[in-house]
Amino acid sequence: MRQRIITGVIAGALFIGLTIVGGWLFTTLLVLLALIGFTEYARMNNVAWSHPSSLLGYVGVLLFVLPWSEWGIAIPSALTILWMLAFLLLALTVITKNRTTIDGAALMLLGALYVGYGFAAMGEVRQIEQHGLFWTSLAFGCIWASDIGAYFMGRAFGKTKLWPSISPNKTIEGALGGVLFSLIVAVVFALIVPENIELSKALLVGLIAAVAGQFGDLIQSAYKRVRNIKDTGTLLPGHGGVLDRCDSWLIVFPLLVLTELLPL
Known part of the structure; x- marks a missing residue:
């Protein structure tokens, strides 16, 4: 219990502090949390982080969560990102002769959306101009x-x-x-x-x-x-x-x- 309280206080204070500061520090925190979160998601599904389907999932997460507009980089819409990611994951099932299954491809697509857009939405809200x-x-x-x-x-x-x-x-x-x-x-x-x-x-x-x-x-x-x-x-x-x-x-x-x- 003591460890739980200490960890909670330190992590909470760090998160609140970076949320207040905002800017690139908060964005960096969200990116790190998203990458760690997707790693946990892949591991929950018994997929190694280095597996091609996981790597495509990481790409999807980063396309969602990185602040591309702030860098002056135009990227496709969320729907286009999802479709392209789905296509690449489905293509992977063909390339690997079904060693990557359609079920596995669907799981990585879901994970990229769930984790990537989830943290991206937090960044969007914090970056509201007013x-x-x-x-x-x-x-x-x-x-x-x-x-x-x-x-x-x-x-x-x-x-x-x-x-x-x-x-x-x-x-x-x-x-x-x-x-x-x-x-x-x-x-x-x-x-x-x-x-x-x-x-x-x-x-x-x-x-x-x-x-x-x-x-x-x-x-x-x-x-x-x-x-x-x-x-x-x-x-x-x-x-x-x-x-x-x-x-x-x-x-x-x-x-x-x-x-x-x-x-x-």
């Missing part, structure tokens, strides 16, 4: 509030299991507590900086962050059960890997971007 730090803080604040609310409300009032076959400790009461805490944080943001966001939109952001964030957690839990592993990695002692810690973020930020709730 108040990027505010929008990033709102999203993370709601996500973390949901985690805290779900934990403490679940401990205090949890009786009805939410999804025992996937995550036996989670309860419906805890999930509702997470939604409540997220909405409270969203309201606080709207009240403190009303010129940036109206209350109704803040509540919608809080709701999405809580519900989608909890789904992100369950998605990763379900996948780990399928692969029969406890953690996705060992980067953070006592906390697991990047995908263990960022599972909610990888779902919430893309949803906030795609629903156009944030002024990108």
